Amino acid sequence: MRTISASTAGLWKSAHPGPTLVVTALSGVLAVGAGVDLWRGLLLVAAVFFGQLSVGLSNDAIDAERDRAVQRKDKPIARGDISVSAAWVGAGGSLLLALLLSAPLGWVLLIAHAAALVSAWSYNLGLKATVVSVVPYMVTFGLFPSLSTLAHDSGQWASGWAWVAGAALGVALHMTNVLPDLDDDAQTGIRGLPHRLGGTAAAAVASVTLVFGAAAVAAGPVQWQISDIPAISWLLCGVVVLLASVTVLLSLTGRPGRVQFQVVMLAALMLAVQLVISGGSLVH
Numbered sequence: 001m002r003t004i005s006a007s008t009a010g011l012w013k014s015a016h017p018g019p020t021l022v023v024t025a026l027s028g029v030l031a032v033g034a035g036v037d038l039w040r041g042l043l044l045v046a047a048v049f050f051g052q053l054s055v056g057l058s059n060d061a062i063d064a065e066r067d068r069a070v071q072r073k074d075k076p077i078a079r080g081d082i083s084v085s086a087a088w089v090g091a092g093g094s095l096l097l098a099l100l101l102s103a104p105l106g107w108v109l110l111i112a113h114a115a116a117l118v119s120a121w122s123y124n125l126g127l128k129a130t131v132v133s134v135v136p137y138m139v140t141f142g143l144f145p146s147l148s149t150l151a152h153d154s155g156q157w158a159s160g161w162a163w164v165a166g167a168a169l170g171v172a173l174h175m176t177n178v179l180p181d182l183d184d185d186a187q188t189g190i191r192g193l194p195h196r197l198g199g200t201a202a203a204a205v206a207s208v209t210l211v212f213g214a215a216a217v218a219a220g221p222v223q224w225q226i227s228d229i230p231a232i233s234w235l236l237c238g239v240v241v242l243l244a245s246v247t248v249l250l251s252l253t254g255r256p257g258r259v260q261f262q263v264v265m266l267a268a269l270m271l272a273v274q275l276v277i278s279g280g281s282l283v284h
C-alpha cells in the first residue's frame with residue numbers, strides 16, 4: 001500500500017514542479033511590479049500556483065498511456081508511484097481552488113485566469129500533438145502579465161507590449177520544453193510544431209523569440225524610445241542575448257534539451273525582475 005507521503009511526493013513530481021514554481025514566482029514578481037496590495041498579491045500567487053498544479057497533473061494523467069509505452073522513468077504514473085485517478089483528483093481539486101482563489105480578485109481577473117487555464121488544458125487535451133501546439137503557450141503566456149495588472153485594485157489589462165513579450169516567452173518555453181522528449185514523442189505519435197521543425201530549428205526559434213521578448217520588456221515601458229531605456233534593462237537584455245546564444249549552441253553540440261528549458265525559464269524570471277528594478281509599468 002502506498003504511504004501518504006509517497007503519494008504526495010508522486011503527485012508533486014507529476015505536477016511538473018519546476019515550471020509550476022517558476023510560473024508562480026513570475027506571478028509574484030509581476031504583482032510586485034504592478035503595485036498589487038499584499039493580500040491581493042498573495043491570493044493571486046496562490047491561485048496561479050494551484051492553476052499550474054492543475055495543468056501539470058492533468059498533463060501527466062492524459063499522457064499516462066503514452067508515458068507507460070515508452071517507460072518514462074521521470075513520470076510517477078508510468079513508474080506506478082501514483083494512479084491516474086489520483087492525478088485526476090489532484091488536477092480537478094487544484095483547478096477548483098485556482099478559480100475559487102481568483103474570484104475575490106474580481107470577475108475580469110477570474111475570466112482572464114480561467115481563459116489562461118482553458119488554453120493550457122487545451123494543449124494537454126490534444127493540441128500538443130498538432131502543428132498549432134505553440135498557440136496555447138502564446139495565449140496562456142500572452143494573458144499572463146494581465147493577471148497581475150487585473151489583480152490590482154484598478155483592474156487594468158496589461159499593455160500590448162506585455163502581451164507580445166509574454167507570448168514570445170511562451171513560444172520559447174514550448175520550443176525548449178519538448179526538446180528532451182523528441183524521440184519518445186516520435187514513438188507515441190506526438191507531432192507538435194517543435195517536432196516538425198526538428199530540435200535545432202526549435203532551439204533557434206526559442207532563441208529568437210527570447211531575444212524579441214527581452215527587447216519588448218526593455219523598450220515597451222518607454223514606448224520604444226530607445227534612448228530612454230534604463231542601463232539595467234540594457235544589461236539584463238545583454239544577459240538574455242547571451243542565454244539565447246547558449247540555447248542554440250547547446251542544441252548544435254547535441255547536449256540534452258532539459259538545460260535549454262531551464263535557461264529559458266531563468267531568462268523569463270530575469271526579465272520580470274528587470275521590469276521591477278527598472279520601475280517599468282505593465283500598463284503603459
Ligand SMILES: CC(C)=CCC/C(C)=C/CC/C(C)=C/COP(=O)(O)OP(=O)(O)O
Nearest residue numbers: 016019055056059119120123136137140181
Ligand atoms: C500552455 C501551457 C501548457 C502552459 C503551462 C506552463 C508550463 C510550462 C507548464 C508545465 C507543465 C506542462 C503542461 C508541460 C508540457 O508538457 P509536455 O507533455 O509537452 O511535456 P512532458 O512530457 O515533460 O510532460
